[in-house]
Amino acid sequence: MFILDIVSSILLIAGVFFGFSGAVGLFKFPDFFTRVHAASVTDSIAAILVISGLLLQTSFDLNTAKLVFILLFLMITSPTASHALAKSARHGGLLTLAEAKTENKGADDKQEQAH
Amino acid sequence: MAELIDLVLLAMLALTALRIIFLKDLFAVVMLFGIYSFLSALIFINLDAVDVAFTEASVGAGISTVLMLGTLALTGRKEKKNSHSSLLPLLVVTVTGAALIYGTLDMPPFGDPDNPVHQHVAPRYIEESPQEIGLPNMVTSVLASYRAFDTLGEVVVVFAAAIGVLALLGIRRKKDSDLESGLKEHKVLHVIAKIVIPHVILFALYVQFHGDFGPGGGFQAGVIAAAAFILYALVFGLPNTLAVASPKFLQWMASFGVLLYAGVGLVSMIKGGQFLDYNKLAADPIAGQHYGIIIIELGVGITVFAVMLSIFYAFSSQAERSNVQ
Secondary structure, eight states, X not given: OHHHHHHHHHHHHHHHHHHHHHHXXXXXXXXXXXXXXXXXXXXXXXXXXXXXXXXXXXXXXXXHHHHHHHHXXXXXXXXXXXXXXXXXXXXXXXXXXXXXXXXXXXXXXXXXXXX | OHHHHHHHHHHHHXXXXXXXXXXXXXXXXXXXXXXXXXXXXXXXXXXXXXXXXXXXXXXXXXXXXXXXXXXXXXXXXXXXXXXXOSHHHHHHHHHHHHHHHHHHTTSOOTTOTTSHIIIIIHXXXXXXXXXXXXXXXXXXXXXXXXXXXXXXXXXXXXXHHHHHHHHHTOOOOOSOTTOOOSOSSOHHHHHHHHHHHHHHHHHHHHHHHHTTTSSOXXXXXXXXXHHHHHHHHHHHOHHHHHHHSOHHHHHHHHHXXXXXXXXXHHHHHHTTSOTTOGGGGSSSHHHHHHHHHHHHHHHHHHHHHHHHHHHHHHHHHHHHHHHHO
């Protein structure tokens, strides 16, 4: 039981770390796609780690099954949500940071040639 | 520890509320309302009120966010500039707030165990309901049996909301069914939605019929089932959803749920009891209570489901129409 507690707290702490880093990334990253990337870290790996940590805290009964269902549901839905967000932004014509840079550069070059 | 969590959550709640007041972008405001509801749900969980937390998460953060987004699709996402002077409203708000604060001075002290509510009502329910009703989830006993008349009132309020929205907006059946709707390009969403929707409906049924034993009941179940249909409408388009559950059918269902609820009350009157007195429904009073609670919860679930979906239809059919024009 003691080992299970240690493993579970390691998992929980790792989950909290990834959740926190996802939140920091959401604020610090420069454009939409990088931010979605940071947010999806919270959705996927942090949720998996936290719920795995909680799984080890249960006494392997009905609660365990419920947590497993929640984990399965999250693993199906949250990557889908991130995917849908990114794809919608892409179809809406949002450029990534690199693309926006090259596009600006191209426009500048053309202007210089015109001069 | 619990107090620390409470303080953090309440601080975040206050920050969210302040942000909602000062933001002009209504889309962000709707999202913040969702966050606000989730935070309140967390506070309710911390207070061990899981039933209320469940309702808050599914109704407040789930369906009302969707309905408000549907409204935004009709009205536009920017708040209009207010050209009126704000002095008179400020005065009214200040006076009202002062009156309310003055009113709270007469209330019993917060959290005091000697408060009237802890003296006779709560102990009565906690001590007597296992013998009188015998449900493991006491919240359902109180909500569906002791306070069945209140709950009937709530269901009628939900029903009246549907009547109001349908009378104002109506559901437009389009002749031009070639209209683009749904997310044709999102193949991943199609696959995932097909996997998720049946499970969401199954979960709604679980919440509906497990409400006697654990957190849940008709309100939450109806909202969850409606969410499954709304997901279908968003991914596969509104015309497909109208084919599955037509507005006419939903209007019948909404009335049927209320009638089922009130009908249980009438049957118990015919059997010689009072309105909604479930003891008379079966030879054994406790069995009668169980029948009554299951049937009225079903009525609640059906009405809530039909009403939420009707309101969504009304908003989104209008929005699609204005998109086309």
